[in-house]
Amino acid sequence: MTGGRLFGRRARRAFAIAGIGAVLLTAGGIALVADAGRGTRPDVSGPVLPGWSDIAASAASIEIISPDTMFRMERGESGWTMPSRGQYPVRAEYLADLDAGLASLTYAAALTRDPDRFDRLGVGDPQTGGDGTRLTILDGQGNTLTSLVIGNARGEDGLYLRPAASNRAYAADGALPDISDPGRWLGLDFFNIDPARVGRSYIVPETGPAYILERDNPATRNFDLASPRSWQLITAGAANGVASAGARVRFRDVGEIEEEAGQPLSLHRAMTFDGLTYEYRFYRVDGTIRAHISVDAGNHDVMDEAALLRRNVDGFWFAVSDDAYERMTRPLEQAATRSVDPVTE
Numbered sequence: 001m002t003g004g005r006l007f008g009r010r011a012r013r014a015f016a017i018a019g020i021g022a023v024l025l026t027a028g029g030i031a032l033v034a035d036a037g038r039g040t041r042p043d044v045s046g047p048v049l050p051g052w053s054d055i056a057a058s059a060a061s062i063e064i065i066s067p068d069t070m071f072r073m074e075r076g077e078s079g080w081t082m083p084s085r086g087q088y089p090v091r092a093e094y095l096a097d098l099d100a101g102l103a104s105l106t107y108a109a110a111l112t113r114d115p116d117r118f119d120r121l122g123v124g125d126p127q128t129g130g131d132g133t134r135l136t137i138l139d140g141q142g143n144t145l146t147s148l149v150i151g152n153a154r155g156e157d158g159l160y161l162r163p164a165a166s167n168r169a170y171a172a173d174g175a176l177p178d179i180s181d182p183g184r185w186l187g188l189d190f191f192n193i194d195p196a197r198v199g200r201s202y203i204v205p206e207t208g209p210a211y212i213l214e215r216d217n218p219a220t221r222n223f224d225l226a227s228p229r230s231w232q233l234i235t236a237g238a239a240n241g242v243a244s245a246g247a248r249v250r251f252r253d254v255g256e257i258e259e260e261a262g263q264p265l266s267l268h269r270a271m272t273f274d275g276l277t278y279e280y281r282f283y284r285v286d287g288t289i290r291a292h293i294s295v296d297a298g299n300h301d302v303m304d305e306a307a308l309l310r311r312n313v314d315g316f317w318f319a320v321s322d323d324a325y326e327r328m329t330r331p332l333e334q335a336a337t338r339s340v341d342p343v344t345e
Contacts, residue, residue: 086256
């Protein structure tokens with residue numbers, strides 16, 4: 001009898017504990033659902049920017065802030081430019097890529113509200129030390145059309161993001177182009193001439209003699225050392241790299257030439273077989289190598305190409321990497337040896 005009463009009390013206690021657990025579980029579930037619903041879009045699978053295609057045309061400025069850089073693009077009478085780079089033109093096709101990407105973004109899931117977890121998704125605000133990339137687009141009156149913190153990629157066609165005014169992160173379907181590299185927006189890979197076209201190069205390095213490299217026709221593999229005659233190339237192809245190094249260059253930055261730069265450090269000039277001539281004059285400013293570039297056409301066949309290049313280079317300087325600078329201005333002694341004693345030359 002005593003055992004039966006004891007069993008009964010234990011059973012009732014167990015049922016009571018189970019009931020309390022069920023109530024707590026239900027309450028926790030309700031709280032989780034409520035937390036997921038507060039401040040979020042009811043159609044979490046809908047577009048991130050509803051009607052973007054209709055309002056994108058009113059965009060007048062784009063500001064991008066990442067942990068490493070901050071820049072702004074503005075639309076003027078002549079199109080989009082970047083003021084911090086001397087009003088250098090922004091490539092229209094990259095703006096179109098951004099427009100299409102924003103229009104295609106759709107919510108996939110509502111995620112964490114915990115700010116401590118934002119950086120795991122890459123949506124921490126860079127203005128407060130986070131590692132996300134903040135994209136803000138304004139209209140002509142300064143009204144915000146959208147402001148998003150773009151985070152890490154999520155698979156091949158998805159990403160994490162957070163509306164800048166929201167305290168919740170989201171998973172989204174869709175993709176955006178790389179927006180944090182100002183060089184991409186400016187198209188600083190425009191100098192793209194087929195190296196096989198280069199027939200003659202004139203190099204003035206920082207140290208050592210100036211020299212001229214040339215070859216007879218595009219089918220000739222190696223450049224010869226045309227001047228100075230007192231030097232000989234170490235190998236047949238020792239000068240091929242420096243001769244054509246200026247044909248294809250991706251610049252690191254750009255800005256407006258504001259005043260006369262003075263005497264250049266070095267020079268790289270080349271002429272193609274079909275008459276296109278380009279020249280780099282190099283300067284060192286605040287530890288950065290800057291190139292001033294000029295382009296000319298030797299015959300009618302390349303006049304359009306020269307005009308297009310001049311539109312990109314006239315009035316601007318271009319920063320080049322140390323590696324690119326070394327390749328274009330390599331001292332002659334690295335490719336050749338003196339064959340005649342300078343005293344008896």
